Amino acid sequence: MVKNMTATIALVDDDRNILTSLSIALQAEGYTTRIYSDSEIALDALINTPPELAIFDIKMPKMDGIELLRRFREKSIAPVIFLTSKDDELDEALGLAMGADDYIAKPFSNRLLLARIKAILRRSQYNAENNDTGNSEEMEIIVRGDLEMDPARHHVKWKHNSVTLTVTEFIILELLATRPGVIRTRSQLMDAAYEDDIYVDDRTIDSHIKRLRKKFKESDPEFSAIDTLYGAGYRFSAE
Secondary structure, X not given: OOOOOOOEEEEEOOOXXXXXXXXXXHHHOOOEEEEEOOHHHHHHHHHHOOOOEEEEEOOOOOOOHHHHHHXXXXXXXXXEEEEEOOOXXXXXXXXXXXXXOEEEEOOOOHHHHHHHHHHHHHHHHHHHHHHHOOXXXXXXXXXXXXXXXXXXXXXXXXXXXXXXXXXXXXXXXXXXXXXXXXXXXXXXXXXXXXXXXXXXXXXXXXXXXHHHHHHHHXXXXXXXXXXXXXXXXXXXXXX
């Protein structure tokens, strides 16, 4: 079982100030950190001793985060979060398609990054426990109209076309799709996606919903299955 007191997180960024501040924040939460300012050196270390989770900056000299992820994925399935700039949407999409688990845009709050880390480690732990006990095949695939979700493999399809979601987006969609038509408040979605005492405001959930809609509309411009009920929350429509 992965707990924050034992989980090791590797940080790879050419900005030493970011490395230092993130390392201090993560260690204060009980994580062990390994920091690298050179992505080529980081690759060898990560392959030889994989962490429980890694955080890569996308824009780095020598080897950028996309290439680092590609090479890392040849040897490890450890979850990876990308640090991106606001104008890096193309890089985000490519990184997620290649196997990144989430991304967070700079500038960001340490509190939000910690929430993402906890959500990913929780999902990673859940998958590992089910794989160890042979239960992954028994996890029910969620089918709601044109939507198919495979929680064991973190796969999502809409009208038989794959849609790549981050871990947090998957958790939110799963809660909505489990009971179509039922309104989920922002607080319920926050509780599902983030745990402990991490504070996440309403705008963060709204941003996740916006990104979910955008990704599904890229597959199907007519997508309208996630409804906003102003003042109440969100619901999934299977029709």
